[in-house]
Amino acid sequence: MDGLRELQQAFLGHLLGEGSPIVGAIESTADASVAERLSIYATGYRLRLKEALETDYPRLHAYLGDALFDRLSDAYIDRYRSHGTSLRGYSRHMGELLGELSPFSTLPVLGEIERIERAFNHSFDAADRPPPNPGLLERIPPATWPDMRPTLHPSVTLLPLRYNSFAIWQALANETLPPEPTDAPATWLIWRRGLVSRYRALPAHEAEVLHAICDGEPFGALCEHLLEHFAAEAVPREAALLLQSWLTEQVVATLDWEATPPSC
Amino acid sequence: MSRPFLGFGLGLRTDHYTYIEEHQPDIDWFEILSENYMVPGGKPLAHLDRIRADYPMVMHGVSLSIGSTDPLDLDYLARLKTLAERVEPHWVSDHLCWTRVDHTNSHDLLPLPYNEAAIAHIAERIRQVQDYLGRQILIENLSSYVTYHASEMPEWEFLDEIARRADCLILLDINNIYVSAHNHHFDPVDYLDGMSPERVMQFHLAGHAQAGVMIIDTHDHPVCDPVWDLYAHALQRFGAVSTMIERDDDIPDFPELRAELAIAERIAGKILPAPALQTSHTALRGIA
Numbered sequence: 001m002d003g004l005r006e007l008q009q010a011f012l013g014h015l016l017g018e019g020s021p022i023v024g025a026i027e028s029t030a031d032a033s034v035a036e037r038l039s040i041y042a043t044g045y046r047l048r049l050k051e052a053l054e055t056d057y058p059r060l061h062a063y064l065g066d067a068l069f070d071r072l073s074d075a076y077i078d079r080y081r082s083h084g085t086s087l088r089g090y091s092r093h094m095g096e097l098l099g100e101l102s103p104f105s106t107l108p109v110l111g112e113i114e115r116i117e118r119a120f121n122h123s124f125d126a127a128d129r130p131p132p133n134p135g136l137l138e139r140i141p142p143a144t145w146p147d148m149r150p151t152l153h154p155s156v157t158l159l160p161l162r163y164n165s166f167a168i169w170q171a172l173a174n175e176t177l178p179p180e181p182t183d184a185p186a187t188w189l190i191w192r193r194g195l196v197s198r199y200r201a202l203p204a205h206e207a208e209v210l211h212a213i214c215d216g217e218p219f220g221a222l223c224e225h226l227l228e229h230f231a232a233e234a235v236p237r238e239a240a241l242l243l244q245s246w247l248t249e250q251v252v253a254t255l256d257w258e259a260t261p262p263s264c
Numbered sequence: 265m266s267r268p269f270l271g272f273g274l275g276l277r278t279d280h281y282t283y284i285e286e287h288q289p290d291i292d293w294f295e296i297l298s299e300n301y302m303v304p305g306g307k308p309l310a311h312l313d314r315i316r317a318d319y320p321m322v323m324h325g326v327s328l329s330i331g332s333t334d335p336l337d338l339d340y341l342a343r344l345k346t347l348a349e350r351v352e353p354h355w356v357s358d359h360l361c362w363t364r365v366d367h368t369n370s371h372d373l374l375p376l377p378y379n380e381a382a383i384a385h386i387a388e389r390i391r392q393v394q395d396y397l398g399r400q401i402l403i404e405n406l407s408s409y410v411t412y413h414a415s416e417m418p419e420w421e422f423l424d425e426i427a428r429r430a431d432c433l434i435l436l437d438i439n440n441i442y443v444s445a446h447n448h449h450f451d452p453v454d455y456l457d458g459m460s461p462e463r464v465m466q467f468h469l470a471g472h473a474q475a476g477v478m479i480i481d482t483h484d485h486p487v488c489d490p491v492w493d494l495y496a497h498a499l500q501r502f503g504a505v506s507t508m509i510e511r512d513d514d515i516p517d518f519p520e521l522r523a524e525l526a527i528a529e530r531i532a533g534k535i536l537p538a539p540a541l542q543t544s545h546t547a548l549r550g551i552a
């Protein structure tokens with residue numbers, strides 16, 4: 001092991017728990033063996049990754065309890081290395097692991113709690129947008145309304161859930177006893193208004209239109225979705241009400257009537 | 265050499281955002297952890313901007329991985345530069361260490377062998393970083409727990425020589441010197457006396473924890489008396505150097521940390537003449 005690169009690869013191999021020639025590169029002293037000295041680094045490596053998972057999933061942790069969450073974290077750290085410069089994002093495969101690893105995979109509500117927490121983490125430091133101008137709707141030239149495209153705030157996540165995972169999440173957040181998992185299909189909206197993360201359940205028509213906005217559909221197409229829920233003469237008013245409330249709540253960040261289709 | 269002296273600062277921590285914004289405590293400057301603000305938006309950047317409006321800042325990173333044999337991470341450097349344009353810090357620092365290899369990150373500050381090959385490799389990389397950022401950077405000594413057979417010189421000679429060849433500046437962590445001296449059985453005073461004074465731009469102070477025969481750099485305790493003694497020796501040798509306390513765990517209320525920083529001010533007041541402790545930050549704030 002002459003070169004710096006070989007030394008670094010061997011050191012990292014040791015942290016990852018692989019067989020590694022690093023032991024031969026390090027001095028032992030009377031008071032502390034090489035193994036003792038290296039264990040400070042190997043222990044620290046797993047501890048830091050585990051802390052990152054705990055930071056990202058406090059409710060999942062509370063729901064599973066320490067023993068099961070430790071098991072999940074250990075499996076995660078064994079399976080996934082960190083490639084980013086920061087630990088932000090290290091946990092992004094958690095949903096995948098929960099879906100594959102027994103016994104977690106037998107409880108689909110865990111995957112939904114994971115998605116809720118990930119959506120809140122995303123909302124916390126997603127990009128900022130200035131609050132929409134209150135007079136924005138009046139500025140849209142009438143002829144361009146059908147092609148006008150709303151853009152969602154970067155912090156927005158639309159979360160279609162099958163179970164009562166949100167009620168479980170809320171109970172965990174309030175440190176009360178979570179309800180038993182049951183079927184409770186609904187789409188939830190999680191976003192940040194100003195500096196504060198918010199959430200609410202969406203009525204079916206609102207969820208459908210927000211998904212359509214995500215897909216980059218223009219206002220004309222959004223109104224067609226509403227035709228399935230409202231009488232034709234009520235649609236323009238319902239559409240305007242939705243748009244106004246999303247602008248006020250800062251769920252929609254901008255309206256583009258000249259630009260190219262956005263995506264989210 | 266006329267070295268800018270910012271006075272006495274603390275590491276900016278999320279626990280203290282509200283206190284600082286509400287009370288605007290009397291403190292000369294803050295050091296931010298660069299990576300905490302390499303995010304798209306939201307609270308971290310909002311608090312950063314508010315507090316920056318009232319206080320001078322320096323930026324301290326943990327991910328430069330200057331000693332790695334992986335290529336420099338250009339994406340990280342671009343984000344660091346963007347943040348520096350936003351913060352306008354008095355300086356930017358990182359550690360004399362490596363953190364990743366083969367694109368796998370250890371998220372730890374890992375030690376280097378102290379030899380000529382490493383010096384040449386690192387000095388060249390620091391030069392590239394400085395060219396890219398358009399400014400000199402500070403590099404900081406680590407706490408470490410292993411010594412490599414491949415090391416050919418004491419750590420202070422390694423640090424000093426890299427700084428000289430790279431033409432960079434030095435952040436001397438007094439606690440790290442104490443911790444490494446204990447773990448590797450050298451005299452910490454030899455470390456301070458072995459450094460050439462002209463490049464030392466900042467001091468870190470921190471607490472640590474004993475784990476068996478080793479000392480671990482945990483930043484979860486107050487600064488201990490032997491580290492204060494070492495700090496006093498450092499002031500005698502280097503003169504007025506901008507000083508701050510790092511606290512990352514078991515973080516006390518702001519006033520308690522502020523009181524701990526006052527110990528540093530008292531020690532400096534006893535050792536250095538008053539004119540030497542005039543902060544240059546009022547003038548510097550005008551520039552920034």
Ligand SMILES: [Fe+2]
Pocket residue numbers: 404437440468510
């Ligand atoms: Fe430090």
